Amino acid sequence: MYVVQPGDTIQSIAKEFNISPEKIKRANDMSNTLIYPEQVLILSKNDKQIYIVNFTKVDTLINSNELF
Numbered sequence: 850m851y852v853v854q855p856g857d858t859i860q861s862i863a864k865e866f867n868i869s870p871e872k873i874k875r876a877n878d879m880s881n882t883l884i885y886p887e888q889v890l891i892l893s894k895n896d897k898q899i900y901i902v903n904f905t906k907v908d909t910l911i912n913s914n915e916l917f
Contacts, residue, residue, distance in 0.1 A: 853888040866892050 851862060859882040863870040870882065876891040884890070 851890045851892050853884050853886055853890060855886045857884065857886075858882070859884060862890065862892070868892065 851866070853862070859870045859873055863873055873879075873890060873892065874882065876893045
């Protein structure tokens with residue numbers, strides 16, 4: 850995972866991690882290259898499905914067994 854920083858672009862992130870912009874877009878189900886600071890991106894060098902649970906400040910941590 851990668852947290853987008855101000856000034857980042859899909860192209861700059863792809864170059865930094867040596868993966869294609871298309872793989873980043875595909876892993877994050879993106880139709881364009883618009884990103885914003887603090888966005889969490891999945892960075893995957895393969896095309897396996899990855900599941901991520903995001904928590905906000907108001908969420909409480911629960912037993913992971915309760916998620917499924």
